[in-house]
Amino acid sequence: MRIIPVIAFCICTATSFTQNINVTFRSVLSYQGQNLANVWGYSDASGNEYALVGAKQGMSIVDVTNPDNPTEIVQIPGAFSNWHEIKTFQHYAYVVSEGGSGVQVVDLSNLPGSNLTYHSYFGDGAINGQLTKAHALHVDLTKGYLYVYGSNINGGRALIFNLNNDPYNPQYAGTFNSGFSALGNYIHDGYVDNDIMYSAHIYSGFFSIVNVANKSNPSLLAVQNTPGSFTHNTWHSGSALFTTDEVSGSFLTSYDVSNPGNVNQLDKIQSNPGTFSTVHNTHIINDYAVTSWYRDGFTIVDVSRPANMVQVGNYDTYPNAGGSGFQ
Template sequence: MRKILLLLTLALGGFVFGQSSLNMSLLGRSTYMNDNSDIWGYTDSVGTEYALVGTTAGVSIVEISGNQPQKKQFIQGPNSIWRDLKTWEHYAYVTHDNPFAWNTIPEHGLLIIDLDSVNQASPRYKTINYAIPDTLGGYDTLKTAHNLYIDENGYCYLFGANIREGGALIFDLNDDPWNPTYVGMWDTYYLHDGMVRGDTLWGSAIYEGLYVVVDVATKDSAYMMASKGTPNAFTHNAWISDNNQTLFTTDEVGGAFLTAYDVSDLSNMTELDRIQSLPGTTVIPHNAHVYGQWVVTSYYTSGVQIVDAKFPELLVEVGYYDTSPNYFGNGFNGNWGAYPYFQSEKIICSDIEEGLFILEPEYVSASRVHVQVVDSITGAPLSNAIVEFDVADIDGLSSIDGLADLGTPLSGGDSVSISLSGFVTAELAYNWLPGAFDTLRVALLNVNNIGIDDEQLPAITMYPNPSNGFIHLAGLDRANYVLSDLSGRVLERGTVHEEVMQLRGSYASGQYLLKVLSNKGIHTFPLMLQP
């Protein structure tokens, strides 16, 4: 939940924007006459960083190593909403989807740009309209594709092309990156997007509402190993974690999620967690990319989000930057894509209307806690207990197993309140531990057990409460006591003399349980200490 905002007022191009952000700051920006689409990054042999920006009119190549971005080249292409880009060695590979009806520029098929020519007067590039075998012994001409990906082994995959179903067309870049060789296809479903690692393709069958897992070890006979539906049944994007155990997907509809799945066993893939940007609104997620333990995701009207996925069963938002303050909620305006893979750790974003953003992120490790709420007498789990952290400003309900998992980008001191009808509210100090998944066990005292364990026992009165450790127990001459915290951990044992007791230890402010044992029975009191 976005409760911490850094409001930046930026006067750019005659307009004033109020940007909301957390753990991300603006380094530079560049605007365009045309709308933007996707984005990718490139670093040359001497370490100069470039943004490759798709626009409706072509490809913009922008140097971003300095304080201000410098547009170096623009390569015009068919006018289209959709343009996607990837790199291999010193080449960029670019696709576009269906052009506008009024477009007069021939369709590119696959555009290849020699990025070593960026500083030349005329950049070196070419287009290839491949002849792809059809099912009748003839050929189809490659004209458009929605997206592409290049794996670590030098194979380029075109998705959503105008060929057959629009699955994945596979090209080998290894022998001659300037002249890729067509080597096969997988064509069971139309794929909107995909990524490949090793011999496994993780594809987004958007119109089926599925992510698909495809074995591409043999390029001309790829086959599907598994598939699974995504929460909003419009699977736009899928990206695998660095350890190949967790898959992250987005659905391109309003109010959808970034969702994490355990894919370690393809025969039993299970959802782990899901998270939104601006929960309660209808903002649309677009493209997610894994960067170490984090997932960097573009959302149309709310910009870019960083999620800590170190523990994918509890995804925690730890950063964001709104590139599009003039738009809110549903709609296909705003941030199209975000690229997080520069060695400098810059993130570049392509906002459809606002242009190129160069951001400096702080990658924060989230703090997480596994709260266990139980009955202090029976030890039974308590469901529907309200768990509220004050400083982190987050809350949750305990499950049927008495569990509530919560996380925050914050670290350090906080206080937590655990309340449930029929039980004494517990208030505790808590310390958030970044990078850890802590456990906090809280035992709530049933109101029927306050001060007495047996309704027939004589009444005992305890005062003052809150106390500094000096306590009166009216009605008790001699007794033994046990002081414990709300988790049930015994802190101190001692005796009561002539209705008075004094705690020997020094304890932090908070709520404790005082159990008194005498010839009058066993009495349990909630005790608030204020040293």
């Protein structure tokens, strides 16, 4: 799956471009009157590739099989919000926003056709009908569970949902009750694989490592402060964890988490040292961290040696300005 070109296409909005490294601009698709705040990738059974775009009026599904000619297939109506976060499991997409609609579940099996089935899930069981909004989500693809972060329930703690029985109709399975302070309980984002969760506690400035094998009683394994004390996003790969702090002059930071009882910071890197750019999210693709930065576009960092991260590519999607701030 050609993830890196998809990311470039989705976040490029300027009409003029500065000098960039090892990244080639291919195309742009504009959305009149809509902000874009998130993108995820999906491939169908025939090998067609799609960008699932978090647009202000709902998830936009764009065929990017030919990256030189991106074509919107359909936009699934959703809550009006500047943020829509999207993840997939099998042939389903899960969408959350801070504008409402609970967890929107979209069946993608009819792609490339535009007639898709979808509905909103607001919780069942102990949280029946209570889940109205959330900031982020992640899917443990190994175990088949959906994790929802920053919701309106339980102070924004991580909510856990079983997708194994019926991915179109999630089932509430539990909540991570950390025992932290009120601010610490709130989880902004997270990454989960094989029943281990890496949670970004943004307002407390740390990430936690949690064993969630027992969904009704997750177990805290470790807590680690991050350099900018505003832990926005986490992503795990191999024995390393990568974090971002959403503050001016922040870093993409790597840690050895092979032993949760002895977490060690390994390295940290900025997009353009000295400019005070703010990092947003990072995703690991093979041995590369693809990271978005306010005012600096995105960078590609070789993380094959997490203790010695090296920037090998970048694309400035907002060449009109740099430094701190949000653009």
